Amino acid sequence: xxxxxxxxxxxxxxxxxxxxxxxxxxxxxxxxxxxxxxxxxxxxxxxxxxxxxxxxxxxxxxxxxxxxxxxxxxxxxxxxxxxxxxxxxxxxxxxxxxxxxxxxxxxxxxxxxxxxxxxxxxxxxxxxxxxxxxxxxxxxxxxxxxxxxxxxxxxxxxxxxxxxxxxxxxxxxxxxxxxxxxxxxxxxxxxxxxxxxxxxxxxxxxxxxxxxxxxxxxxxxxxxxxxxxxxxxxxxxxxxxxxxxxxxxxxxxxxxxxxxxxxxxxxxxxxxxxxxxxxxxxxxxxxxxxxxxxxxxxxxxxxxxxxxxxxxxxxxxxxxxxxxxxxxxxxxxxxxxxxxxxxxxxxxxxxxxxxxxxxxxxxxxxxxxxxxxxxxxxxxxxxxxxxxxxxxxxxxxxxxxx
Numbered sequence: 001x002x003x004x005x006x007x008x009x010x011x012x013x014x015x016x017x018x019x020x021x022x023x024x025x026x027x028x029x030x031x032x033x034x035x036x037x038x039x040x041x042x043x044x045x046x047x048x049x050x051x052x053x054x055x056x057x058x059x060x061x062x063x064x065x066x067x068x069x070x071x072x073x074x075x076x077x078x079x080x081x082x083x084x085x086x087x088x089x090x091x092x093x094x095x096x097x098x099x100x101x102x103x104x105x106x107x108x109x110x111x112x113x114x115x116x117x118x119x120x121x122x123x124x125x126x127x128x129x130x131x132x133x134x135x136x137x138x139x140x141x142x143x144x145x146x147x148x149x150x151x152x153x154x155x156x157x158x159x160x161x162x163x164x165x166x167x168x169x170x171x172x173x174x175x176x177x178x179x180x181x182x183x184x185x186x187x188x189x190x191x192x193x194x195x196x197x198x199x200x201x202x203x204x205x206x207x208x209x210x211x212x213x214x215x216x217x218x219x220x221x222x223x224x225x226x227x228x229x230x231x232x233x234x235x236x237x238x239x240x241x242x243x244x245x246x247x248x249x250x251x252x253x254x255x256x257x258x259x260x261x262x263x264x265x266x267x268x269x270x271x272x273x274x275x276x277x278x279x280x281x282x283x284x285x286x287x288x289x290x291x292x293x294x295x296x297x298x299x300x301x302x303x304x305x306x307x308x309x310x311x312x313x314x315x316x317x318x319x320x321x322x323x324x325x326x327x328x329x330x331x332x333x334x335x336x337x338x339x340x341x342x343x344x345x346x347x348x349x350x351x352x353x354x355x356x357x358x359x360x361x362x363x364x365x366x367x368x369x370x371x372x373x374x375x376x377x378x379x380x381x382x383x384x385x386x387x388x389x390x391x392x393x394x395x396x397x398x399x400x401x402x
Contacts, residue, residue, distance in 0.1 A: 152323015182311035184290035188297035189316035192356025209240035215252030226271030
């Protein structure tokens with residue numbers, strides 16, 4: 001129980017003068033007001049802490065309630081009729097006729113994915129399924145590679161632009177002539193010749209959505225996973241038309257079919273069949289162009305090479321002498337090159353080198369200049385880099401037979 005006024009100890013003696021009593025009471029009042037202010041601050045802090053714990057309690061209560069709820073199951077709407085919707089539950093393929101509210105009926109159609117409860121009543125419609133792995137293959141920012149960064153491949157670049165870029169920028173040209181634009185292009189040739197760079201350059205020049213993937217990413221150990229990813233990949237492309245799909249290392253999933261009965265080979269073939277279906281199936285592909293690249297053209301199945309799937313088969317060879325000189329100039333644009341550097345001579349001395357090899361030579365030549373504490377790259381640096389590249393390509397016999 002709180003003290004009454006009579007119980008409070010006075011801060012002065014009973015016989016003290018009146019003025020002394022007033023001063024003592026004023027001092028006591030100041031102390032009490034200060035204590036009251038401190039206690040008010042503590043009360044505000046306590047209320048804030050209480051609110052924080054109250055919110056945490058409400059969140060935990062809500063999560064607890066959700067955990068106690070029965071799980072929902074995924075199903076697909078097969079048919080809509082006057083009595084409701086016929087659905088097929090995923091997993092066990094159980095079909096059921098269930099009633100649908102008027103509000104949900106307006107949002108449902110055959111093929112829609114829905115969530116159902118234990119009694120198979122439709123709770124809500126789900127978003128269309130698309131594997132997150134397919135979604136992350138979409139390139140948000142255009143590559144920085146331009147046509148001017150590609151040397152020695154003028155004819156090949158022109159064909160790629162006619163197949164991919166021209167139908168998107170000027171489709172009326174094809175309508176006037178009365179032909180369908182080429183739907184796909186396959187780039188094949190040795191490694192390092194610029195196949196991927198051409199695809200990047202096309203992506204940078206068009207406003208289309210660019211989706212890239214490697215054939216090896218479609219190979220999975222679980223049955224149906226690769227085919228599902230192919231479906232999701234083209235679904236993402238259809239949702240973002242116009243789109244360019246670039247498939248690198250396509251030989252990983254499109255190699256020649258054999259009589260092998262192993263589950264791994266069968267899964268790769270299932271993935272390839274799904275890719276063939278997406279490229280030339282009953283469903284319209286839409287405004288989607290496909291670019292594929294491979295180093296092993298000889299391994300590809302004939303079914304994927306026929307017109308209608310890849311209308312252009314473009315060989316990308318190693319550059320000739322003129323092309324190598326141009327590539328040297330491209331990769332040395334930002335380098336401080338000495339006056340004695342002759343790119344035509346370097347092109348003659350670098351026979352059989354690919355575009356990637358030429359780039360490696362220019363980088364190595366710059367490293368020689370750095371080692372000598374120079375800012376200028378000389379002709380001797382390029383020759384040393386060429387010699388080093390030749391030695392790096394030779395097998396280490398002593399290590400092989402050790």
